[in-house]
Amino acid sequence: MSGYIGILPVPQATETRNSFTATSNQTSFTTDGYTPNFVSVYLNGVLLSAADFTATNGTDVVLASGAAADDVVEVIAFSTFTVSAQTFTGDVTASGGTFLPTGDTSAGDAAAMGYTAAEGLILTGQGSTNDVTIKNDADADVLEIPTGTTNVAVVGGITSGGAAVKVAGKESIYVPAAAMYPSTTNPCSDLEQVETTALRPDLKVLDFAAAADDFAQFTIAFPKSWNEGTITFQPFWTVTGTNTGTVAWQLAGISVSSDGSINTAFGTQVATTALAFSGTSNDLMVSVESGAVTIAGSPAANDMCFFQINRDTSADNQSGVARLVGIKLFFTTDAANDA
Numbered sequence: 001m002s003g004y005i006g007i008l009p010v011p012q013a014t015e016t017r018n019s020f021t022a023t024s025n026q027t028s029f030t031t032d033g034y035t036p037n038f039v040s041v042y043l044n045g046v047l048l049s050a051a052d053f054t055a056t057n058g059t060d061v062v063l064a065s066g067a068a069a070d071d072v073v074e075v076i077a078f079s080t081f082t083v084s085a086q087t088f089t090g091d092v093t094a095s096g097g098t099f100l101p102t103g104d105t106s107a108g109d110a111a112a113m114g115y116t117a118a119e120g121l122i123l124t125g126q127g128s129t130n131d132v133t134i135k136n137d138a139d140a141d142v143l144e145i146p147t148g149t150t151n152v153a154v155v156g157g158i159t160s161g162g163a164a165v166k167v168a169g170k171e172s173i174y175v176p177a178a179a180m181y182p183s184t185t186n187p188c189s190d191l192e193q194v195e196t197t198a199l200r201p202d203l204k205v206l207d208f209a210a211a212a213d214d215f216a217q218f219t220i221a222f223p224k225s226w227n228e229g230t231i232t233f234q235p236f237w238t239v240t241g242t243n244t245g246t247v248a249w250q251l252a253g254i255s256v257s258s259d260g261s262i263n264t265a266f267g268t269q270v271a272t273t274a275l276a277f278s279g280t281s282n283d284l285m286v287s288v289e290s291g292a293v294t295i296a297g298s299p300a301a302n303d304m305c306f307f308q309i310n311r312d313t314s315a316d317n318q319s320g321v322a323r324l325v326g327i328k329l330f331f332t333t334d335a336a337n338d339a
Contacts, residue, residue: 020073025066033058034077042074043067168225168333175218176326178204183215183308194240194323196282203238203282205323208311213250215310216324221302225333228299230292235309236325237285239277245318246274249287251327253307255297266308267296274316289330 018031039055041048043063054062061075105114105124114122125131127147134143144153158165182188189207196203208214222228235249252266272287295305311322 014079016077016079018075018077020075022067022069022071022073024069027063027066029061029063029073029075030059031061031075031077034061034075035080038078038080040076040078042072042076044072045074166336168336170330170332172328172330173220174326174328175220176204177206177216177324179326180206180216180218180309180324182206183217186213186215186310188214188216188311188324189321203323203325205238205325208322208324210313210319210321213310213313215308217306217308220305220307220329222299222305222331223333224301224338225335226299226301227332227334228301229332230294232290232292232330233272233309234289234328234330235272235287236327237287238282238323238325239285239318239320240281240323241320242279242281243319244277244279245320246276246316247285247287247318247322248272248274248312248315249309249324249327250312251290251293251307251309253293253295253305255295255299255303255305257298257300257303260297262306264297266306267294269310269312271312271315274312277318277320284325 016032016034018029020029022029034055036056036058039061041053041055041061041063043052048063052064054064055075061073063073067073099113101113101115101122103114104116104119105112105122107124108126109124110126112122112124114124116122123132125133127133129147130144131147131149132143132145133141136142141155144155145151146153158167178191180191182190188209192205192207194203194205206216208216231253233249233251237247237249239247248271250269250271252269254264254266256262256264270290270293272290275285275287277283277285297303299305309324309327311324316322
């Protein structure tokens, strides 16, 4: 029968002792009662391991091997107790069990855990930066609830079923040349379909001459999730020729609300950095993203935004016609959807 010498000191107020003098080969001993898993059994002063006895029904203790005549069997039953309104210093470890709060937390709690049938697990806190912060095993923030708010800041990425969850932020929309039209004043050429080679990609393009600034226009109704701030743009273009001169583009916009006048001047033009052509006819060129374009007017949800794009011949030196294939607009959202 395995075991080890020694007793565990326990306050007397939390234990009940029963002592028995065994008969030959006796295995079962009836106690005054115990709570399963809160009992220790000694044989002649030696603490038995859990494998050496069974104590499950709250009354009887059954030895795995029969005791010898006149062996002393002592059963110590520990009482469960409730700790109320106590302060602990240092770490508190619940070994072999769980911590089960049964009440709600309060608004003034600095750090509290609670439970109600309706709300389930409740965490309440108060901090100068966050009320609740959840960290990983590297002590790095994973989730934050800023002080006094109902917002939740997730520090890392959010996934659902292994895929990233769409969140508010930078978005883009592509506007092909086919969705644009030449301005009435100083227009670029009309929309043209250009064949590269038979049964290879055809191009729908607007041609912008090298001699002067030509203009085209288009409209966009941004999603309601747009933050109504500045935008940027990135032109896609080509040249039918071999000159390696640069091409620069400019964009300006105006926002018009319902019942507002469309007859309003565009905002300030913003240019891209001039990009040199490759020198190979019909190579696609993608200019770098522009600086911030401020849309004139007072942008609001459900506005129509009018845009005007032009080739900035004062800032480029391409001798050939620049053919606009389309532009990508970048904008920022402040909501995950348009609900």
